[in-house]
Amino acid sequence: MEILKKKIQREGKVLPNKVLKVDSFLNHQMDPVLMKEIGEEFADRFKEEQIDKVLTVESSGIGPALMAALTMGIPMVFARKKKSLTLTEGLLSSKVYSYTKQESNQVTISKDFIKEGERVLIIDDFLANGQAALGLIDIVQQAGAVPSGVGIVIEKSFQEGRNRVLETGVRLESLARIQSLDDGKVRFADELMTIGGRL
Amino acid sequence: MEILKKKIQREGKVLPNKVLKVDSFLNHQMDPVLMKEIGEEFADRFKEEQIDKVLTVESSGIGPALMAALTMGIPMVFARKKKSLTLTEGLLSSKVYSYTKQESNQVTISKDFIKEGERVLIIDDFLANGQAALGLIDIVQQAGAVPSGVGIVIEKSFQEGRNRVLETGVRLESLARIQSLDDGKVRFADELMTIGGRL
Numbered sequence: 001m002e003i004l005k006k007k008i009q010r011e012g013k014v015l016p017n018k019v020l021k022v023d024s025f026l027n028h029q030m031d032p033v034l035m036k037e038i039g040e041e042f043a044d045r046f047k048e049e050q051i052d053k054v055l056t057v058e059s060s061g062i063g064p065a066l067m068a069a070l071t072m073g074i075p076m077v078f079a080r081k082k083k084s085l086t087l088t089e090g091l092l093s094s095k096v097y098s099y100t101k102q103e104s105n106q107v108t109i110s111k112d113f114i115k116e117g118e119r120v121l122i123i124d125d126f127l128a129n130g131q132a133a134l135g136l137i138d139i140v141q142q143a144g145a146v147p148s149g150v151g152i153v154i155e156k157s158f159q160e161g162r163n164r165v166l167e168t169g170v171r172l173e174s175l176a177r178i179q180s181l182d183d184g185k186v187r188f189a190d191e192l193m194t195i196g197g198r199l
Numbered sequence: 200m201e202i203l204k205k206k207i208q209r210e211g212k213v214l215p216n217k218v219l220k221v222d223s224f225l226n227h228q229m230d231p232v233l234m235k236e237i238g239e240e241f242a243d244r245f246k247e248e249q250i251d252k253v254l255t256v257e258s259s260g261i262g263p264a265l266m267a268a269l270t271m272g273i274p275m276v277f278a279r280k281k282k283s284l285t286l287t288e289g290l291l292s293s294k295v296y297s298y299t300k301q302e303s304n305q306v307t308i309s310k311d312f313i314k315e316g317e318r319v320l321i322i323d324d325f326l327a328n329g330q331a332a333l334g335l336i337d338i339v340q341q342a343g344a345v346p347s348g349v350g351i352v353i354e355k356s357f358q359e360g361r362n363r364v365l366e367t368g369v370r371l372e373s374l375a376r377i378q379s380l381d382d383g384k385v386r387f388a389d390e391l392m393t394i395g396g397r398l
């Protein structure tokens with residue numbers, strides 16, 4: 001998605017340990033017009049999948065997921081990273097380790113909102129080690145529903161997440177695929193493909 | 200906002216301790232069309248205020264705030280409830296106690312995204328004791344910016360938040376004002392006004 005890649009090139013900051021900071025439009029400040037375009041792109045890429053519901057995890061996934069759900073005309077559900085007092089029974093959980101935050105969270109949804117047989121599109125802001133996406137796929141399967149796709153805004157293609165998601169057999173669409181953050185520079189996977197003829 | 204009040208009457212669940220659970224369209228599952236209408240309503244109510252930026256706090260505020268920002272054509276910023284490793288310097292923080300979750304959080308934003316002199320609209324899903332709204336007003340003032348309004352989706356008018364916000368002199372607009380959750384029933388403030396001629 002060209003407009004997204006340009007935004008990453010212009011505003012993304014590469015931090016040590018291969019962290020890409022996109023706080024100016026996705027993870028802290030949000031660009032609503034870009035979020036809407038991202039939502040429309042997801043809706044377009046998964047339009048043949050007869051999706052019933054969009055699932056994400058708080059907090060940065062909510063913007064893209066909500067805009068995708070709006071475009072598709074279906075509800076969105078966001079998983080909680082820990083239990084709240086108003087969500088006490090009928091829960092489905094999966095353990096997710098965040099390398100960025102160096103902590104484990106229980107990612108949790110209510111059984112009320114993902115039903116048996118529903119076709120669920122999982123959306124998240126980043127795919128790195130794949131922990132969050134795999135946790136959400138696990139929850140969808142626990143509910144007896146069908147993980148019909150994973151839509152990622154920014155994929156760090158040099159980490160394990162992509163392969164781990166593909167190994168589950170679930171279709172993966174990433175709007176920007178980053179092949180390298182070496183030397184403080186963002187290099188996209190498809191640019192390398194153009195230059196080097198591989199990938 | 201009639202469509203919101205109908206949704207609350209139809210789908211809201213009154214739990215013990217005057218907790219109103221609206222997990223089917225706002226706090227866990229989100230209704231994207233309703234979120235869009237809520238965003239448009241906020242944009243309309245604050246259209247004279249020359250707002251530069253919308254500020255909310257993760258997670259349930261993100262949907263309404265993003266839709267308001269989209270309608271107004273401005274960026275949205277969501278405060279974090281605890282510090283993440285990719286946000287390390289240049290922070291503004293305020294302490295917020297959540298009665299629902301019975302815990303204190305440090306609500307934090309980066310100085311980069313709320314600038315001196317900017318007119319900021321604060322949006323949140325619930326107003327109860329007013330802790331979150333006051334924390335966000337505090338942060339806006341720390342930044343040297345102007346808290347130009349507080350927009351709330353659901354106000355529990357029988358708790359202290361409304362008065363506490365009004366005491367700061369900041370304009371408050373709540374789309375649904377709940378006067379009572381007694382006997383497991385939702386009663387709106389303006390209904391009581393119609394019936395009883397007071398409030």
